[in-house]
Amino acid sequence: MRDLASTLLSWDRFAVASVVAVRGSAPRPVGAAMAVGPSGEVIGSVSGGCVEAEVYDLARTVLETSVSTLATFGYSDDTAFAVGLTCGGSLDVLVQRDSSSLRAALQASLDGHPVSVRFSAEGRTFTESWMPPPRLLVFGAIDHAAAVAEIGRFLGYHVTVCDARPIFATPERFPAAHEVVVDWPHRYLASTHTDAQTAVVVLTHDPKFDIPVLTEALSRPLAFVGALGSRRTHLERLDRLRAEGVPSAALARLRSPIGLDLGGRSPAETAVSIAAELVAVRHGGTGLPLSSLSSPIHRTQESHGTDLSQRRRHAGWTVARPAPGHADGVPGTQCGQVPVLLGAGEVPRDARVGVGTGGG
Structure with missing residues (x-):
């Protein structure tokens, strides 16, 4: 959502849909967001196209009613035009109206401050954390x-x-x-x-x-x-x-x-x-062609090893001998889908949404 902040703050009202859970293969990660503005304009994406139309309709409804909703979208093979994820996974999407606290959080994020915000819908509580860009x-x-x-x-x-x-x-x-x-x-x-x-x-x-x-x-x-x-x-x-x-x-x-x-x-x-x-x-990618690999395209856990050559070996590829001075096993940043709880201290750099334990 933070990526949409500038546009969201320019609108007098909006509804925003955020991916709060992903199971199996899905085109967009947890934290992906799509928003609908006062005249029906849309920015962002939650699925890369699979369920955008249905989420858009939900956002228009939330924009009118101001009632947050939590929807689940899963695999559908009935027809190419059915509402569902053809990639075989499923995702949960939280749709909510703008509020003064959300606007304040978006502005603080644009100003370069780390921010955590809490959302509630249908008895579940979520937090989303935004750190300054790397x-x-x-x-x-x-x-x-x-x-x-x-x-x-x-x-x-x-x-x-x-x-x-x-x-x-x-x-x-x-x-x-x-x-x-x-x-x-x-x-x-x-x-x-x-x-x-x-x-x-x-x-x-x-x-x-x-x-x-x-x-x-x-x-x-x-x-x-x-x-x-x-x-x-x-x-x-x-x-x-x-x-x-x-x-x-x-x-x-x-x-x-x-x-x-x-x-x-x-x-x-x-x-x-x-x-x-x-x-x-x-x-944590291998740098290899996806067509040559059989592993899942979208990683949900930390990859094996921290250097490209280690990951390529795990994928079963022969790895060229490292050049002098360019050793294997170099520490790198790993970015798993880790739930973030409000006030938990350090949070990942990217926006992450996780199930919380409290209300309000």
Whole structure:
């Protein structure tokens, strides 16, 4: 729902449908939302198309009656046009009207504050938690950075592009970035708050820029640290980082050359390759074609292993030997469907909805 916040707050009234439970295979995860505005306009999605029309009708009814409802949608094979999930799973959808407390929560989330909100319907209570978006720090104001900033923003990151050269680091060159900073990369990173969800992408492939910033980045518990460059550049970079005293365990976290092997060469294609690795690390994917796997498409539990090569071995694929300095078993962020209870302390970065135990 947080992804729809700007539009929701611009409407004088709305009804919003949220996925609160998923069983089996379903096209959208817990937390996916769709909203209907005062004139019948619709934004968002709860099923990717399977049950959107039925949920839309429910939202229109809730908009008129202000009575929340909880609906279950399951597999239907009667007809291609029946209301049901053709993927074979089922999901529960909570539909509710806007309220002053919900609007306040959405505004607080847009302002960058962590928020938990509680919803009740038909004797069940749910909480949904929204954390500030993860940060993507892109170092190097080259043409590839514009494409990386654009796809990073599309993926929901708060994107910063940083370069020490003011002639290149301009907002006009990077319109998709939330911030464009003129500073030495290592100095900016040293003075910037990061956390375990932050991703760092170094595109300079110039030792005077990338060695200091990578030294700083690899000293922090970040979600992702990657660097652009050829395999020869990577090996030379490792030697320089060792000379700076970066320990082997930290060097093993460096994803270089950055990106998955997609075969592309243009800045846009390179950005897709980098984004693909970011998504795989973030959600525990293998990076392999889905057509070659027999495992469930939508994961409901943490995947086996934390590095792409470990996950590929579990999938039964032969894995190339890791390049020097790029060891297996690198810690990565896992993002399981964990129920979140109000006031439970730390919550996942993404919106999660879970069954609560109390009322009101």
